[in-house]
Each structure stands twice: as structure tokens, then as C-alpha cells.
Amino acid sequence: MANLDNLIHQPVRLRIVSSLSTLSEEESLEFTFLRDLHDLTDGNLGAHLRKLEEAGYVSLEKTFVDRKPRTFIALTRKGRKAFREHVKALEQILKDKP
Amino acid sequence: MDRNEAHESLEIARQSMELTRQAVARAGSGYILIIWGIVWLFGFLGSQFLGEAQGYLWLVLDVFGIVGMVVVILKSRSQVRSTHGKRIGIFWLILFVYGGLIFWIAGPILGDKYLLFITVFVSFGYVVMGLWFSPPLLYIGLGITALALVGWQLIPAYLGAWLALVGGGGLIASGIFILRGRA
Numbered sequence: 001m002a003n004l005d006n007l008i009h010q011p012v013r014l015r016i017v018s019s020l021s022t023l024s025e026e027e028s029l030e031f032t033f034l035r036d037l038h039d040l041t042d043g044n045l046g047a048h049l050r051k052l053e054e055a056g057y058v059s060l061e062k063t064f065v066d067r068k069p070r071t072f073i074a075l076t077r078k079g080r081k082a083f084r085e086h087v088k089a090l091e092q093i094l095k096d097k098p
Numbered sequence: 099m100d101r102n103e104a105h106e107s108l109e110i111a112r113q114s115m116e117l118t119r120q121a122v123a124r125a126g127s128g129y130i131l132i133i134w135g136i137v138w139l140f141g142f143l144g145s146q147f148l149g150e151a152q153g154y155l156w157l158v159l160d161v162f163g164i165v166g167m168v169v170v171i172l173k174s175r176s177q178v179r180s181t182h183g184k185r186i187g188i189f190w191l192i193l194f195v196y197g198g199l200i201f202w203i204a205g206p207i208l209g210d211k212y213l214l215f216i217t218v219f220v221s222f223g224y225v226v227m228g229l230w231f232s233p234p235l236l237y238i239g240l241g242i243t244a245l246a247l248v249g250w251q252l253i254p255a256y257l258g259a260w261l262a263l264v265g266g267g268g269l270i271a272s273g274i275f276i277l278r279g280r281a
Contacts, residue, residue, distance in 0.1 A: 020118075093100075
């Protein structure tokens, strides 16, 4: 029986994790790309990413592209598993409750 | 959690996933399809109308295609990082090597069959790419192959112009379709 994940359940974090789940394990999204995609502010996205990073659900890599600092965000294996479980749990609720 | 909340959460997840897929596609593949569509369109029009001089045109167009593709890849790399790009590059390189080998072994492939061979072979590449990571490319590849064969059978005298239209036009239209976020 799959369990709901309280960390992922928060709507903004659900959007972030859902977006990252569409990529393969070797892929990552740039911070501003993710921010603009979901119409978030730097502070808002940063705060949610910190919580996800602390749980081990996302990994952040700071690097330089064309001499500009960039942060790339990827969903970890643990995060991917937690998201799958969360979606399963949601689907189970739809099946079980009339 | 009740049923409505669960449904709402699943809908948020589904919409976010769709939005991301479209944005990632817009970051690269839409422009790449348009660039190669232009190469294809003018290249095959040259094959239809320019005769011997078409070789120079293809050379110029191929350089334009490769430079344009590299620029798009470098630009999208600052938004989405992926190891797919390298694998896709290696795949196309290997595909063209095999195309050359088949051409050499089975040749001579001349005239209409040469144009058709290039079209079907490149379409095969799109089919593989579609199966690999982007379903719209599968349909583009299959569609161009089918229409190319129809043109070969029905209007062989205008095959170059037909392939320019269905191949080049098809790729440009598909690129615009992806950029508008419908694919």
C-alpha cells in the first residue's frame, strides 16, 4: 500500500517534483527555467528546493555556463521513488473512495 | 484526504509534467526541426531544378544546418542539461556511416532512387528518435516516409519538388507545431 508523502503533497513542491520527474536521471533543469515555468519568485523556489534537498529528493549543482553562474536541479532516485509512491497513493484514494 | 483533493493533486502533477515536456521541447527540438526543414526544402528544390549545381547548394545548406543546430544546442544547454544530446549526436553519426555503407554496397543508387533513399533513411532516423524519447518525431518520420513513397509512385517527374514539400515543409510545420506547445 503506497503512502502519501507530506513533503511532496504541498502544491508548489508537487509542481516542482512533477516537472523534474519528466527528465531522466542524467538530466537537470536550470533554476530560472524552473522558476519561470511555474511562475515563482527566486525566494519561493529557493525555499522549496531547500526542503526537498534536505529530504534528499533533489540535488542541486552550481556551475558556470558561458561564465554565468547557473544552478541545475535534478530529481534523485529517492525523490523519484517518493513521487511514484505519492502518485500511487493518490490514485488509490480515487479508486477506494466513492 | 478526500477524493476531490486527490483528483486535484493528480491534475496539478499531470499539468506540470505536460508543461515541462513542452517547455523542454521548445528549448531545442522545435528550432532544430525548422533548421533541417529549411535545409531539406531548398536542397530538394535544388535537386529538382538545378541539375549539376545542386551539389554546391547542398554543401552550403548542410553547413547552415550544422552551424544552426550547434547554436540551438548550446543555447538550450543553459536551461536543460542532458546526456541525451551526446547520444543523439552519436546516433546520427552512426546512422550516416551506415547509410554510406549501404549506399556503397548496394549502389549505384541514382536519380529518383537516390533522393528517395536519403529521404527514407533520414525519416528512419526520426522514427528511432521518436521511439526513443519524443513520440511526435515517430509520426513525423512515418508520415514523411509514406508521403515520399506515394510521390515516387504517382509523380516521379516531380519527385524532388514533392520531397521538398513533404520532407522540408513537414519538418518546418512540425517545428512550428512544437514551438507553439501543442506537441
